[in-house]
Amino acid sequence: MLAPLDAHLTDARPRHLRPAHRPLVELFYFGIKEARACLFAGLFFLAMFCVPRAGLLGIPRYDVLLAVALAIQAWMLYARLETWDEMKAIGLFHAVGFALEVFKTQIGSWSYPDFGYTKLLGVPLFSGFMYAAIGSYIIQAWRLLDLRIRHHPPYPMAATIAILIYVNFYTHHYIGDYRWYLAACALGLYARTTVIFRPLDRDRQMPLLLGFMLTGFFIWIAENLGTLMGVWRYPNQLGAWSVVHVSKWSAWSLLVIMTFTIVANLKHVKARVHVPA
Template sequence: MLSTLNSFDTHLLDGAPRSGLRGAPRFLLEFLYFGVKNARACLFVGLFFGAVFLTPRAGLFGVPRYDVLLVAAVAIQAGMVWSKLETWDELKAVCLFHLVGFALEVFKVSGAIASWSYPDFAYTKLWGVPLFSGFMYAAVGSYIIQAWRLFDLRIRHHPPYWMAVLIALLIYANFFTHHYIGDYRWYLAAAALGLYARTMVIYRPLDRDRRMPLLLSFVLIGLFIWLAENISTFWGVWRYPNQLGAWSAVHVSKWSSWSLLVVMTFTIIAHLKHIKASIHVPDA
């Protein structure tokens, strides 16, 4: 299994020129590889959601569902490190996402806020939050780490790091403070828009470099997280208050929240040593 995956990755990373490929066939093949590489980068996400779909709500062998999902998430993460699909430094970043996400979950499910809830019993539940929930945030970081390698990502015109860190901290703080002093999400989105307006992602879907505004990637990743959230709530992993009686789609406004969370996640990833080497910050 591992050797097959390594062989597949070697094929995906093969940037040998395909000089005879042009026009519509080139577009279609590059689009195909773009999709395949993104799917491959979602390895942790795919395996974890597989566990979500396959685990009955009643759990397995007398073990509650949330506890089964925690075991599955830890096993997947350990497997990725053991197989060297993620390094120890990358694991540290993923653990940071886990802690940041878990702290946010504890706040959001608290009795005073009650933005959503985890209705099922679990032994590994702290302050109303099952421990597996932090892995859902870590999955976003895992995707970006894997995509960075598979697409040979490089960043041009990244803003000064102190500015990126400041906006990331303000975004995270707003998830808490908007319950008390107002929601400044759109002001922060405007600030991020100005900060990253010139920032471009250089990526390689096949054998040629392509360019994309970094802001567009934030929005696209946020969209897919929103879609995954709809699937998770439909499966009853957690529920918003308006979904307790009968399921309904998660409000589209959550898309903007997830896109801002991606900005924060990207900022953490950008500080990894081997990734920082591929980021260009202008002198002025």
């Protein structure tokens, strides 16, 4: 069903548009492509908002959400919206995300208050799919927007900063938060990096760091919606809901860098990444 839409969105033949109309048309297509790239995330979060807290047909909410996430993932693989290699990368996102969830809930950073049969160590198994959704978005956007990366830092350096970002999510509870030092390192590494994308029929570009920040911001918005629906809660939200602290925006932006690094190492993606000699 999505094949005709994808064929239209990836059609790069020149469009003859009036100069006054082009910015609006390109913005419209950019929005459509972004929405299409968020297919997994959109369907998953829609289910998150629609499934009642009491669950469905006697099945707890967390278990329903796991079943929905698995069904969406299986459908995308069956429909060839994702390849097996991409599926493996998404599985890695799920694993590292779930491990982080277990650690954070054990130390009380946040909690999943409802019952579920598929909870492991206090964390519902569906939670890893929230991280996998980020990876799925980046993979889909790469294809739909024909992304190309210029002046990407050497892979060993990018991998090192990505690993340190992930490790800091654990260690900052014990040896101090080095988030801003890592952000400064990432700023230096990606200062010259540019992402080239195609909203319609012409290439546009922007700093890759801006892309990281914008993606992190929208994840922060989604996190606010998730806590508002009571799917998970921070300690300060147990009595009454409040906005998730804006510092989480920076944490999500750093997590996007880590996710991007994994995606950039996929074979078919790596061919579109320019690393200066």
